[in-house]
Amino acid sequence: MxxxxxxxxxxxxxxxxxxxxxxxLQGMITLRGDLNSAAMIKAATGATGQKMPAQGAAQCAGDKGICWMSPDEVLVLCSYAEVGKTLDKMRVHLGDAHSLAVDVSDxxxxxxxxxxxxxxxxxxxxxxxxxxxxxxxxxxxxxxxxxxxxxxxxxxxxxxxxxxxxxxxxxxxxxxxxxxxxxxxxxxxxxx
CATH class of the missing domain: 3.30.1360.120 (Probable tRNA modification gtpase trme; domain 1)
Structure with a gap:
Protein backbone atom coordinates (compact mmCIF):
# COMPACT_ATOMS: atom_id res chain seq x y z
CA MET A 1 0.00 0.00 0.00
CA LEU A 25 -2.22 16.50 5.30
CA GLN A 26 -5.55 18.19 6.01
CA GLY A 27 -9.03 16.76 5.64
CA MET A 28 -11.15 19.03 3.42
CA ILE A 29 -14.80 18.50 2.54
CA THR A 30 -16.75 20.70 0.15
CA LEU A 31 -20.30 21.10 1.45
CA ARG A 32 -22.85 22.75 -0.83
CA GLY A 33 -26.51 23.55 -0.32
CA ASP A 34 -28.72 26.04 1.51
CA LEU A 35 -26.35 27.31 4.21
CA ASN A 36 -29.29 28.62 6.24
CA SER A 37 -31.01 25.24 6.49
CA ALA A 38 -30.91 23.42 9.82
CA ALA A 39 -29.57 20.27 8.14
CA MET A 40 -26.61 22.09 6.56
CA ILE A 41 -25.76 23.97 9.73
CA LYS A 42 -25.91 20.77 11.81
CA ALA A 43 -23.81 18.85 9.26
CA ALA A 44 -21.03 21.46 9.28
CA THR A 45 -21.06 22.40 12.95
CA GLY A 46 -21.64 18.86 14.19
CA ALA A 47 -18.63 17.63 12.24
CA THR A 48 -16.26 20.31 13.50
CA GLY A 49 -17.52 21.70 16.79
CA GLN A 50 -17.16 25.17 15.24
CA LYS A 51 -19.84 27.80 14.65
CA MET A 52 -21.13 28.39 11.14
CA PRO A 53 -19.04 31.28 9.76
CA ALA A 54 -20.48 34.51 8.44
CA GLN A 55 -19.83 35.54 4.85
CA GLY A 56 -16.10 36.08 4.30
CA ALA A 57 -15.10 34.33 7.52
CA ALA A 58 -13.53 31.13 8.81
CA GLN A 59 -14.16 29.46 12.16
CA CYS A 60 -11.14 27.27 12.86
CA ALA A 61 -9.41 25.61 15.82
CA GLY A 62 -6.68 23.02 15.43
CA ASP A 63 -7.32 20.89 12.35
CA LYS A 64 -11.09 21.49 12.45
CA GLY A 65 -12.94 24.39 10.92
CA ILE A 66 -15.54 25.78 8.57
CA CYS A 67 -14.62 28.31 5.88
CA TRP A 68 -17.22 30.32 3.96
CA MET A 69 -16.62 29.79 0.22
CA SER A 70 -19.78 31.21 -1.42
CA PRO A 71 -23.47 31.78 -0.64
CA ASP A 72 -24.10 28.04 -1.04
CA GLU A 73 -20.73 26.49 -0.13
CA VAL A 74 -18.45 25.98 2.85
CA LEU A 75 -15.15 24.15 3.17
CA VAL A 76 -15.24 21.84 6.18
CA LEU A 77 -11.82 21.09 7.70
CA CYS A 78 -11.16 17.97 9.74
CA SER A 79 -8.40 15.53 10.54
CA TYR A 80 -7.15 13.86 7.36
CA ALA A 81 -7.47 10.44 9.01
CA GLU A 82 -11.10 11.16 9.95
CA VAL A 83 -12.47 12.36 6.59
CA GLY A 84 -14.50 9.21 5.95
CA LYS A 85 -16.05 9.20 9.42
CA THR A 86 -16.70 12.95 9.21
CA LEU A 87 -18.47 12.56 5.86
CA ASP A 88 -20.61 9.75 7.26
CA LYS A 89 -21.58 11.91 10.24
CA MET A 90 -22.38 14.85 7.97
CA ARG A 91 -24.56 12.71 5.72
CA VAL A 92 -26.61 11.58 8.71
CA HIS A 93 -27.28 15.23 9.61
CA LEU A 94 -28.03 16.11 5.98
CA GLY A 95 -30.61 13.35 5.62
CA ASP A 96 -32.48 13.91 2.37
CA ALA A 97 -31.72 17.66 2.20
CA HIS A 98 -30.64 18.82 -1.24
CA SER A 99 -26.87 18.97 -0.75
CA LEU A 100 -23.44 17.86 -1.87
CA ALA A 101 -20.68 16.70 0.49
CA VAL A 102 -17.44 15.62 -1.20
CA ASP A 103 -13.95 14.79 0.08
CA VAL A 104 -11.54 17.13 -1.74
CA SER A 105 -8.56 16.55 0.57
CA ASP A 106 -6.33 14.96 -2.05
Whole structure:
Protein backbone atom coordinates (compact mmCIF):
# COMPACT_ATOMS: atom_id res chain seq x y z
CA MET A 1 0.00 0.00 0.00
CA UNK A 2 1.39 3.40 -0.91
CA UNK A 3 1.91 6.12 1.68
CA UNK A 4 -0.29 9.22 1.39
CA UNK A 5 1.79 12.38 1.09
CA UNK A 6 1.21 16.07 0.60
CA UNK A 7 1.74 17.54 -2.85
CA UNK A 8 5.28 18.76 -2.05
CA UNK A 9 6.25 16.36 0.75
CA UNK A 10 6.07 19.09 3.41
CA UNK A 11 8.30 21.60 1.65
CA UNK A 12 9.31 24.69 3.61
CA UNK A 13 11.45 27.78 3.08
CA UNK A 14 12.82 30.25 5.61
CA UNK A 15 15.17 32.34 3.49
CA UNK A 16 13.20 35.57 3.27
CA UNK A 17 10.84 38.00 4.95
CA UNK A 18 8.36 35.25 5.96
CA UNK A 19 8.41 31.51 6.59
CA UNK A 20 6.65 29.52 3.85
CA UNK A 21 5.61 25.91 4.46
CA UNK A 22 3.32 23.29 3.08
CA UNK A 23 0.95 22.20 5.83
CA UNK A 24 0.59 18.54 6.82
CA LEU A 25 -2.22 16.50 5.30
CA GLN A 26 -5.55 18.19 6.01
CA GLY A 27 -9.03 16.76 5.64
CA MET A 28 -11.15 19.03 3.42
CA ILE A 29 -14.80 18.50 2.54
CA THR A 30 -16.75 20.70 0.15
CA LEU A 31 -20.30 21.10 1.45
CA ARG A 32 -22.85 22.75 -0.83
CA GLY A 33 -26.51 23.55 -0.32
CA ASP A 34 -28.72 26.04 1.51
CA LEU A 35 -26.35 27.31 4.21
CA ASN A 36 -29.29 28.62 6.24
CA SER A 37 -31.01 25.24 6.49
CA ALA A 38 -30.91 23.42 9.82
CA ALA A 39 -29.57 20.27 8.14
CA MET A 40 -26.61 22.09 6.56
CA ILE A 41 -25.76 23.97 9.73
CA LYS A 42 -25.91 20.77 11.81
CA ALA A 43 -23.81 18.85 9.26
CA ALA A 44 -21.03 21.46 9.28
CA THR A 45 -21.06 22.40 12.95
CA GLY A 46 -21.64 18.86 14.19
CA ALA A 47 -18.63 17.63 12.24
CA THR A 48 -16.26 20.31 13.50
CA GLY A 49 -17.52 21.70 16.79
CA GLN A 50 -17.16 25.17 15.24
CA LYS A 51 -19.84 27.80 14.65
CA MET A 52 -21.13 28.39 11.14
CA PRO A 53 -19.04 31.28 9.76
CA ALA A 54 -20.48 34.51 8.44
CA GLN A 55 -19.83 35.54 4.85
CA GLY A 56 -16.10 36.08 4.30
CA ALA A 57 -15.10 34.33 7.52
CA ALA A 58 -13.53 31.13 8.81
CA GLN A 59 -14.16 29.46 12.16
CA CYS A 60 -11.14 27.27 12.86
CA ALA A 61 -9.41 25.61 15.82
CA GLY A 62 -6.68 23.02 15.43
CA ASP A 63 -7.32 20.89 12.35
CA LYS A 64 -11.09 21.49 12.45
CA GLY A 65 -12.94 24.39 10.92
CA ILE A 66 -15.54 25.78 8.57
CA CYS A 67 -14.62 28.31 5.88
CA TRP A 68 -17.22 30.32 3.96
CA MET A 69 -16.62 29.79 0.22
CA SER A 70 -19.78 31.21 -1.42
CA PRO A 71 -23.47 31.78 -0.64
CA ASP A 72 -24.10 28.04 -1.04
CA GLU A 73 -20.73 26.49 -0.13
CA VAL A 74 -18.45 25.98 2.85
CA LEU A 75 -15.15 24.15 3.17
CA VAL A 76 -15.24 21.84 6.18
CA LEU A 77 -11.82 21.09 7.70
CA CYS A 78 -11.16 17.97 9.74
CA SER A 79 -8.40 15.53 10.54
CA TYR A 80 -7.15 13.86 7.36
CA ALA A 81 -7.47 10.44 9.01
CA GLU A 82 -11.10 11.16 9.95
CA VAL A 83 -12.47 12.36 6.59
CA GLY A 84 -14.50 9.21 5.95
CA LYS A 85 -16.05 9.20 9.42
CA THR A 86 -16.70 12.95 9.21
CA LEU A 87 -18.47 12.56 5.86
CA ASP A 88 -20.61 9.75 7.26
CA LYS A 89 -21.58 11.91 10.24
CA MET A 90 -22.38 14.85 7.97
CA ARG A 91 -24.56 12.71 5.72
CA VAL A 92 -26.61 11.58 8.71
CA HIS A 93 -27.28 15.23 9.61
CA LEU A 94 -28.03 16.11 5.98
CA GLY A 95 -30.61 13.35 5.62
CA ASP A 96 -32.48 13.91 2.37
CA ALA A 97 -31.72 17.66 2.20
CA HIS A 98 -30.64 18.82 -1.24
CA SER A 99 -26.87 18.97 -0.75
CA LEU A 100 -23.44 17.86 -1.87
CA ALA A 101 -20.68 16.70 0.49
CA VAL A 102 -17.44 15.62 -1.20
CA ASP A 103 -13.95 14.79 0.08
CA VAL A 104 -11.54 17.13 -1.74
CA SER A 105 -8.56 16.55 0.57
CA ASP A 106 -6.33 14.96 -2.05
CA UNK A 107 -7.30 17.51 -4.70
CA UNK A 108 -6.03 20.48 -2.67
CA UNK A 109 -2.76 21.75 -1.22
CA UNK A 110 -2.47 23.86 1.92
CA UNK A 111 0.30 26.34 2.71
CA UNK A 112 1.12 28.50 5.72
CA UNK A 113 2.86 31.88 5.52
CA UNK A 114 4.09 33.05 8.94
CA UNK A 115 5.99 36.00 10.31
CA UNK A 116 5.80 39.73 10.83
CA UNK A 117 5.74 40.28 7.04
CA UNK A 118 3.20 37.55 6.18
CA UNK A 119 0.53 40.15 5.40
CA UNK A 120 2.90 41.88 2.98
CA UNK A 121 3.69 38.61 1.16
CA UNK A 122 -0.01 37.86 0.60
CA UNK A 123 -0.75 41.47 -0.42
CA UNK A 124 1.78 41.23 -3.26
CA UNK A 125 -0.18 38.35 -4.77
CA UNK A 126 -3.90 38.86 -4.15
CA UNK A 127 -6.25 41.72 -5.09
CA UNK A 128 -7.56 42.00 -1.53
CA UNK A 129 -7.45 44.93 0.91
CA UNK A 130 -5.12 43.54 3.55
CA UNK A 131 -4.74 46.59 5.76
CA UNK A 132 -4.81 45.41 9.39
CA UNK A 133 -8.12 47.23 9.98
CA UNK A 134 -9.67 45.70 6.83
CA UNK A 135 -8.49 42.07 7.11
CA UNK A 136 -8.30 40.57 10.58
CA UNK A 137 -7.83 37.07 12.04
CA UNK A 138 -10.83 34.91 11.23
CA UNK A 139 -11.46 36.58 7.87
CA UNK A 140 -11.48 34.46 4.70
CA UNK A 141 -11.16 35.30 1.00
CA UNK A 142 -11.61 33.24 -2.12
CA UNK A 143 -9.63 34.93 -4.89
CA UNK A 144 -6.76 34.56 -7.32
CA UNK A 145 -3.13 34.65 -6.33
CA UNK A 146 -1.21 35.63 -9.47
CA UNK A 147 -2.39 33.09 -12.06
CA UNK A 148 -4.22 30.55 -9.88
CA UNK A 149 -7.49 30.35 -7.96
CA UNK A 150 -6.89 30.17 -4.23
CA UNK A 151 -8.44 30.96 -0.87
CA UNK A 152 -6.80 32.19 2.30
CA UNK A 153 -7.58 33.05 5.87
CA UNK A 154 -5.77 34.33 8.93
CA UNK A 155 -5.45 32.10 11.98
CA UNK A 156 -3.72 34.88 13.91
CA UNK A 157 -2.10 38.25 13.24
CA UNK A 158 1.07 36.80 11.68
CA UNK A 159 -0.15 33.62 9.96
CA UNK A 160 -2.08 33.02 6.75
CA UNK A 161 -3.33 29.66 5.52
CA UNK A 162 -3.65 29.31 1.74
CA UNK A 163 -5.51 26.55 -0.08
CA UNK A 164 -5.16 25.89 -3.81
CA UNK A 165 -5.59 23.03 -6.24
CA UNK A 166 -2.99 20.31 -5.72
CA UNK A 167 -2.00 20.60 -9.38
CA UNK A 168 -0.90 24.20 -8.66
CA UNK A 169 1.08 23.37 -5.51
CA UNK A 170 4.58 23.85 -6.90
CA UNK A 171 3.58 27.07 -8.64
CA UNK A 172 2.01 28.40 -5.41
CA UNK A 173 5.05 27.47 -3.32
CA UNK A 174 7.39 29.17 -5.79
CA UNK A 175 5.10 32.19 -5.98
CA UNK A 176 5.04 32.58 -2.20
CA UNK A 177 8.83 32.22 -2.01
CA UNK A 178 9.27 34.89 -4.69
CA UNK A 179 6.97 37.30 -2.84
CA UNK A 180 8.98 36.66 0.34
CA UNK A 181 12.48 37.15 -1.11
CA UNK A 182 15.05 38.69 1.25
CA UNK A 183 14.99 42.47 1.07
CA UNK A 184 11.59 42.58 -0.63
CA UNK A 185 9.82 44.36 2.21
CA UNK A 186 7.63 47.18 0.93
CA UNK A 187 6.74 48.52 4.38
CA UNK A 188 3.18 49.39 3.42
CA UNK A 189 1.72 47.91 6.60
CA UNK A 190 4.47 49.16 8.93
CA UNK A 191 3.21 50.99 11.97
CA UNK A 192 4.84 54.19 13.11
Missing amino acids: SKTVTALNGASWEGGIAHISEAP ARALFVVKGANAREVIAKLAPVDLKPAAFTPGMFRRTRMAQVPAAFWMRDEDAFHIVCFRSNAQYMFDLLKTAAQPGSEVGYFATS
